[in-house]
Amino acid sequence: MSSNSRLTIATHILAWMALVETGRADPVTSERIARSVNTNPVVIRRLLGALARKGLVKSHRGANAGWTLATSADAITLSDIYRAVDDGSLFAMHASPPNQACPVGRGIQPVLTQVYDALDAVLQKQLAEVTIKDILDRILAKDR
Amino acid sequence: MSSNSRLTIATHILAWMALVETGRADPVTSERIARSVNTNPVVIRRLLGALARKGLVKSHRGANAGWTLATSADAITLSDIYRAVDDGSLFAMHASPPNQACPVGRGIQPVLTQVYDALDAVLQKQLAEVTIKDILDRILAKDR
DNA sequence: CCCTGTCGTAACAGTATTTGTTACAACGCG
DNA sequence: CGCGTTGTAACAAATACTGTTACGACAGGG
Numbered sequence: 001m002s003s004n005s006r007l008t009i010a011t012h013i014l015a016w017m018a019l020v021e022t023g024r025a026d027p028v029t030s031e032r033i034a035r036s037v038n039t040n041p042v043v044i045r046r047l048l049g050a051l052a053r054k055g056l057v058k059s060h061r062g063a064n065a066g067w068t069l070a071t072s073a074d075a076i077t078l079s080d081i082y083r084a085v086d087d088g089s090l091f092a093m094h095a096s097p098p099n100q101a102c103p104v105g106r107g108i109q110p111v112l113t114q115v116y117d118a119l120d121a122v123l124q125k126q127l128a129e130v131t132i133k134d135i136l137d138r139i140l141a142k143d144r
Numbered sequence: 145m146s147s148n149s150r151l152t153i154a155t156h157i158l159a160w161m162a163l164v165e166t167g168r169a170d171p172v173t174s175e176r177i178a179r180s181v182n183t184n185p186v187v188i189r190r191l192l193g194a195l196a197r198k199g200l201v202k203s204h205r206g207a208n209a210g211w212t213l214a215t216s217a218d219a220i221t222l223s224d225i226y227r228a229v230d231d232g233s234l235f236a237m238h239a240s241p242p243n244q245a246c247p248v249g250r251g252i253q254p255v256l257t258q259v260y261d262a263l264d265a266v267l268q269k270q271l272a273e274v275t276i277k278d279i280l281d282r283i284l285a286k287d288r
Numbered sequence: 289c290c291c292t293g294t295c296g297t298a299a300c301a302g303t304a305t306t307t308g309t310t311a312c313a314a315c316g317c318g
Numbered sequence: 319c320g321c322g323t324t325g326t327a328a329c330a331a332a333t334a335c336t337g338t339t340a341c342g343a344c345a346g347g348g
Contacts, residue, residue, distance in 0.1 A: 004335060005236040008256055012238070016248045029294065036246040037238065040337050045296065062345025065294045078259070090234070092149040094156070094181070095307060102180040104160045107283035112152055114282075115222070115274055122270050126263055135259075139251035148306060173323065184308050189325065206316030209323040239336060295344075305334075315324075 006085040018073035027066025054084040074133035162217035171210025198228040218277035
């Protein structure tokens, strides 16, 4: 599967922001975040933009600009992040439409759509049980 | 997400084979299957090859060659198919390794690996509850 | 009122993946 | 032997993902 790393990177970003904000709540810049994630600041800004569109973070401009969490770290779940940065289709239908003259070709797509929707619901439920705070706590717990 | 259609196509193939085999158990050719799926026979053979490696179908050569189901349609689950045709990694880790000098960069990968493994287990469990026979029954039930 | 630092986004390159296609050797039954 | 099909290699086109450069928009400080 050509899986992407957006959920991973976005979770990394938010966990890092949660850690930094435990000190003080100044906005952090995409450039600082990029150093922890080890990538380009534009990649960070793209993901933060997606997270901001779902209300998970806020951007600040002008002097002392940057980003802050919009809510507390235990109110953000991996399900929220997933829906912000991924389009949520695990499995694709046929690239070219199946033969409508065949009973299977005609009937399989609605059935698989139901199956895939159920899978997505289960996935969301599982993702919703993990918060950024959980992730950060587990990261720091290992650090001894 | 760049999802692929391999699970969809492989399920289509097996449901179609199950339907045809209810009549008689002659091997079917990749060329006939390709007509229902509406794609190239080589695409079908590639997927059947992956399914054969996991023991879900058998290939036959020589005269009257083709493919047959290795077991009954209610003994093949979507989990079996998924593991045969997909590599089973829903979410990728960082493309370039995170900064090891940062607590988050150092600790996040093992934590996310655990989370993703748990997700995969839930996904497999859900997929294992649907058989090819279920799929075919639901396809035919709609056909009235 | 300008200067500065950062956001937000467009544009593009490089790589990888997916699907479809052609080609061809290997196989095994009649 | 002759034939049809498998099994796989090789390649092309389309798409997706990550990283990168570039630059206008913005807002607060001096």
